[in-house]
Amino acid sequence: MTAPVAGPNWLEQVRQGQSPERPWFAFLCAFSTWASLVVLAVLLLSVIESTFGIRDWLRYSRTSFPQQQSIQIVVQSHDKAFHGAQVPAIPVTVEAPGREISATLPVKAATAANKVIVAQSEGSTHLVSGGTPDRLEISLASRPKGHVVVTLKPDPLLDVGAGFGASKAFRFTSTSASKIQTAEVTAIDLQPQSWFDWQFISSYDSQDARQAGILAGILGTGWVVALTLLLAIPIGVGAAVYLEEYAVESWLTRLIRINLANLAGVPSIVYGILGLTVFVHMFGLFSSGAGIWWLENQQRYLIPLPFGPTVLSGSLTMMLLILPVIIVSAQEALRAVPPSLRHASLALGATRWQTIRHQVVPAALPGILTGVILAMSRAIGETAPLLMVGAVAFVLKAPGGIDSLSSLVTNPAGLVEAPFSSFVVVPVQIFTWISDSQREFHHLAAAGILVLLALLLLLNGVATYIRYRFEKYGRW
Amino acid sequence: MQAHSPSPAPVSLQRQVTWRSAGEKAIELALLSCALLSILTTVGIIAVLVSETILGPDQVLGNESTNVNGGKPFFQSVSVFQFFTDTQWSPSADADAHYGILSLMAGTFLVTGIAALVGVPIGLLTAIYLSEYATPKTRGIIKPVLEILAGVPTIVYGFFALMFITPNVIMPIFNGVLGLRTESLNSLSGGIVVGIMIIPMVASLSEDALRAVPRSLREAGYALGSTKFDVSLRIIVPAAFSGIVASFLLAVSRAVGETMAVAIACGNQPRLTLNPLVGSQTMTGFIVSMNKSEFEYGSTPFRSLYAVGLCLFLLTLLMNMISYQVMRRYREVYH
Numbered sequence A: 001m002t003a004p005v006a007g008p009n010w011l012e013q014v015r016q017g018q019s020p021e022r023p024w025f026a027f028l029c030a031f032s033t034w035a036s037l038v039v040l041a042v043l044l045l046s047v048i049e050s051t052f053g054i055r056d057w058l059r060y061s062r063t064s065f066p067q068q069q070s071i072q073i074v075v076q077s078h079d080k081a082f083h084g085a086q087v088p089a090i091p092v093t094v095e096a097p098g099r100e101i102s103a104t105l106p107v108k109a110a111t112a113a114n115k116v117i118v119a120q121s122e123g124s125t126h127l128v129s130g131g132t133p134d135r136l137e138i139s140l141a142s143r144p145k146g147h148v149v150v151t152l153k154p155d156p157l158l159d160v161g162a163g164f165g166a167s168k169a170f171r172f173t174s175t176s177a178s179k180i181q182t183a184e185v186t187a188i189d190l191q192p193q194s195w196f197d198w199q200f201i202s203s204y205d206s207q208d209a210r211q212a213g214i215l216a217g218i219l220g221t222g223w224v225v226a227l228t229l230l231l232a233i234p235i236g237v238g239a240a241v242y243l244e245e246y247a248v249e250s251w252l253t254r255l256i257r258i259n260l261a262n263l264a265g266v267p268s269i270v271y272g273i274l275g276l277t278v279f280v281h282m283f284g285l286f287s288s289g290a291g292i293w294w295l296e297n298q299q300r301y302l303i304p305l306p307f308g309p310t311v312l313s314g315s316l317t318m319m320l321l322i323l324p325v326i327i328v329s330a331q332e333a334l335r336a337v338p339p340s341l342r343h344a345s346l347a348l349g350a351t352r353w354q355t356i357r358h359q360v361v362p363a364a365l366p367g368i369l370t371g372v373i374l375a376m377s378r379a380i381g382e383t384a385p386l387l388m389v390g391a392v393a394f395v396l397k398a399p400g401g402i403d404s405l406s407s408l409v410t411n412p413a414g415l416v417e418a419p420f421s422s423f424v425v426v427p428v429q430i431f432t433w434i435s436d437s438q439r440e441f442h443h444l445a446a447a448g449i450l451v452l453l454a455l456l457l458l459l460n461g462v463a464t465y466i467r468y469r470f471e472k473y474g475r476w
Numbered sequence B: 001m002q003a004h005s006p007s008p009a010p011v012s013l014q015r016q017v018t019w020r021s022a023g024e025k026a027i028e029l030a031l032l033s034c035a036l037l038s039i040l041t042t043v044g045i046i047a048v049l050v051s052e053t054i055l056g057p058d059q060v061l062g063n064e065s066t067n068v069n070g071g072k073p074f075f076q077s078v079s080v081f082q083f084f085t086d087t088q089w090s091p092s093a094d095a096d097a098h099y100g101i102l103s104l105m106a107g108t109f110l111v112t113g114i115a116a117l118v119g120v121p122i123g124l125l126t127a128i129y130l131s132e133y134a135t136p137k138t139r140g141i142i143k144p145v146l147e148i149l150a151g152v153p154t155i156v157y158g159f160f161a162l163m164f165i166t167p168n169v170i171m172p173i174f175n176g177v178l179g180l181r182t183e184s185l186n187s188l189s190g191g192i193v194v195g196i197m198i199i200p201m202v203a204s205l206s207e208d209a210l211r212a213v214p215r216s217l218r219e220a221g222y223a224l225g226s227t228k229f230d231v232s233l234r235i236i237v238p239a240a241f242s243g244i245v246a247s248f249l250l251a252v253s254r255a256v257g258e259t260m261a262v263a264i265a266c267g268n269q270p271r272l273t274l275n276p277l278v279g280s281q282t283m284t285g286f287i288v289s290m291n292k293s294e295f296e297y298g299s300t301p302f303r304s305l306y307a308v309g310l311c312l313f314l315l316t317l318l319m320n321m322i323s324y325q326v327m328r329r330y331r332e333v334y335h
Helices: A009-015 A023-052 A054-062 A198-202 A215-246 A251-265 A268-280 A311-335 A339-347 A352-381 A384-389 A405-410 A413-420 A426-435 A440-473 B019-055 B057-061 B080-085 B101-133 B136-151 B154-177 B187-211 B215-223 B228-239 B241-257 B260-265 B283-292 B300-334
Strands: A071-076 A090-096 A099-105 A115-120 A136-140 A148-153 A183-186 A291-295 A300-304
Touching (some): A023 A440, A023 B136, A023 B154, A023 B187, A198 A215, A198 A440, A251 B019, A251 B300, A268 A311, A268 A384, A268 B019, A268 B241, A268 B283, A268 B300, A300 A413, A311 A352, A311 A384, A311 B019, A405 A413, A426 B260, A440 B136, B101 B136, B101 B241, B136 B187, B215 B228, B241 B300
Antiparallel strands (some): A071 A136, A090 A099, A148 A183, A291 A300
16 A cells, blocks of 8 residues: 655645634625625615715604704805805794794804804704705704705895895895894605605705605616617617627637637726717717718707717717627627537528528527516616716706606607707716715715616516526427 | 439549539638737737827827827927826826826726735635545535625726725724725725625636646545645645746736726825825726816826836736746646
């Protein structure tokens, strides 16, 4: 018997029975794995919490609203004359449903960059919020996360430049600021409110968080995704058919394959740069007035050159982005079709194209469809390239003016105009809301995310169902 | 019904060009052009990035006069040396504009490093668990969860970082317990969510690599009396090492190119720092911030985005190519 070959150190321990099972490692692995489940759950919960204001609800269902409140009203002005203005005390009446709270606030006028604290009660430390023209936000120190919307009734003595609600700038002049004497505060909304409702789905964006909705984003996403798929499916499937059915192994096909693998790894923002240069600006080749098809009655071109930040630019960019996804998945689906099917068809006298058109592609359709849906969900969630291409944040109009099915009939020309109109998509809208300094818009962003996730979940469900059917009832 | 008798047509050995065969050829060419579009995309990306930074499209096309800045490409306005050595990045400062990509790269590497620290170990442990420990039932639960995690749009992770991780995890620990100055926009939260984002990628690619290790190796290990720990960590992982490394590289390249989550969570202040508790700006974050800026198309600050894009493209391309090569070599071992 030969002497055993000297193995690594640990192997010696195994041989001598000195390598015990290490349960901590198994635990560590299991822990890491389940951690991702926990993270997913926490992510969803945080979105839902923010959308429906659950934290506020939990807080106020248990505690009663205290009588004494610290209130701080902040007026934000872009007017430089407002800086350093001395403001006298403002008695503020806060009305809460079923509760009576009133306080006279001593003044602690302080100047920040362009903020002046008009009135501040003692001991209040929380939340300094910017004001919009017709609404000031105050927040109560014992309720740091909740929002209390306060409507300030304009006092006759309160000279506010262009007036409440009329102008965007809340203007004080240094002289008029001293005239502020009273401000009646009414209508505190104590109920935690859901930001996700029909109003949110059916309205356009607004300066006022309570009026704002995601309709422009939904319509924009619909147009961009539809046009993207219209362009990408024929090209993607065509490319896959070529690579699988026609191509013979050569340097060209090898190049295409390596190229596809690399394209899948290119960051999406780089596609955004490509779209920005090629579609939006067209290398700066055209002066801004150029175009094709002059519309006499509207005094503009139907197809502007360069395309500019339009639905079409977004779709073309997105098409380039999802092409590799569609090609690779379609290739896999075509590869799964057994050769016997092709041979049978060819033996019956069908040409190559007839075989592909009537046998191979229909057989591979479920697989192709799954890939298309996955690509679609990628296109829906993608933000950066469309932001680069210039999806505008503040859109108050549906692409082409088509906001309902009936306007398809009354305004059929809108169908042609839609690809050349400015747009916003759901994720870009969410991004703008997250970046907004008003905290109310963050709740809106959460509601938008809920819409986005619901859409993606639906699509993934369809994809899973198709895959399941394919696996169950597949003929081979 | 007609009988299907072979028609007595004269047999020609030459290939006939008929309408049908011409049509077939046309279809083939059309399909080939579809396939070539993918190459055109790559060419387009390289052409755009290179022309705006090095060649100068307006000079090539001869429309210098119509463009601001005489159509000068970026690297004619800013020297390459300055680009890579300047420590400041401030394109919006009119008179005193600095273009030093180091401060953007610092942000990118910081976020990527944190992401790798979070995502790579968890992803690898998940892969080992799925491949060696888990029952089929557990796999059936975990796999879809990982797929969902991979499919969540990055903007959602940005929201998660800014609205949940920073106020509820980072602030209490670093600002509350440790008493460190923490900004509400910080690289740490961005790094953590990007790390979460790459977990599914590391896990599924590494698991493929682990499963590709032949069964005989496992069985030999067990036959020698090894425990599951010995087999997974001392046989399977070393055997699949190149595949695992490839998955790490792909994931890191994804983290480098990640945009929205980072743009939201890390802020937009370029800083040459390695402090993860303050805000920073990454290369991708800078590019996306340019969409809000007022710079004219073709001006030097605007063109700086192409220079950053070129660096980003080359960086990710390099990592993808390396991992592609590693993966190819690894495949040759067992198949």
